Amino acid sequence: MNFASNWEDFRREARKIESELDLKLVSFSKFEQKFAQSSLLREDGGLAISGPGATSSSSSSSSSSSSVQDTSLFLSNTEHISNSMAVEIQQLLTKLQEINQSMSACLSTLEHGTSAFTHASTLLQHHRGKLHDYTMEFKKTKATITTTREHAELLFSVRKDISQYKNAGAANGRGEQYIRERGSIHGAHQIADAILGQATETRETLNNQKGILQGTISKLTSFGGNFTAINSLIGSIRRKKFRDSLILASFISVCVCFLLWYSLRS
Numbered sequence: 001m002n003f004a005s006n007w008e009d010f011r012r013e014a015r016k017i018e019s020e021l022d023l024k025l026v027s028f029s030k031f032e033q034k035f036a037q038s039s040l041l042r043e044d045g046g047l048a049i050s051g052p053g054a055t056s057s058s059s060s061s062s063s064s065s066s067s068v069q070d071t072s073l074f075l076s077n078t079e080h081i082s083n084s085m086a087v088e089i090q091q092l093l094t095k096l097q098e099i100n101q102s103m104s105a106c107l108s109t110l111e112h113g114t115s116a117f118t119h120a121s122t123l124l125q126h127h128r129g130k131l132h133d134y135t136m137e138f139k140k141t142k143a144t145i146t147t148t149r150e151h152a153e154l155l156f157s158v159r160k161d162i163s164q165y166k167n168a169g170a171a172n173g174r175g176e177q178y179i180r181e182r183g184s185i186h187g188a189h190q191i192a193d194a195i196l197g198q199a200t201e202t203r204e205t206l207n208n209q210k211g212i213l214q215g216t217i218s219k220l221t222s223f224g225g226n227f228t229a230i231n232s233l234i235g236s237i238r239r240k241k242f243r244d245s246l247i248l249a250s251f252i253s254v255c256v257c258f259l260l261w262y263s264l265r266s
Helices: 003-038 064-107 115-168 174-265
Strands: none
Touching: 003 064, 003 115, 064 115, 115 174
16 A cells, blocks of 8 residues: 555545535534524514525514515525535535545554654544534534524414414413413423533543543553563663673682682692
8 A cells, every 4th residue: 555645645635625614614604693693583573584595574564474474484495505504514524534534544554653653643633633623613503503493483483373362362361371381391492402412512522532542541552662672671781780790700709719729828
């Protein structure tokens, strides 16, 4: 395998996808901001339609049926647009994840501990970090759009129920009680969804930190292996030094014994 050629091809493709993701995420965020500004129902029951997916505007003089149709069409159009943008971004995120996996497989062909491996590993970690940031930004924007749309749908439903209640000439407060209960239930569902979303983000963050810790442990293990080799070399030097000292001591002892023997003989 030609590592340099394959690695550069993968990096070139990753940078291309990252550039596309930058543009699409910016557009997605702008869509979310415009949607949030235009999706609130007004007190008169109409909708301030000036954002994405809008096809007409309603005024205080518009009829009730026309206002309902405009609002329903607006919500339907914005949902279609946001879903289309979300599908495109998700496809790019999937492609970028596949490229990162291919780069990881290519990196595994290098010998650990070399300068080329260290440099390539740092680049791969950079691309993984960008993928994580893109994913988090996408999920956050998508969740905000979903929450805004649900809020607008709830308000629209409440206005519609109130209108039907007034037109029916109901004299009791059952309709209002039903609307309040419905709003409370929907609010509880939104809170539960928000908590689940935060838990999911926390889990993904912990998984990312786990990967970083595992990489650190792997490096420390590699360093420990190097220290073992150094300790082995130091031990060999100490044994050789001890052996030389023993030989020297034996020689000196022999010489002393010889001198004593010679002096006694004389």
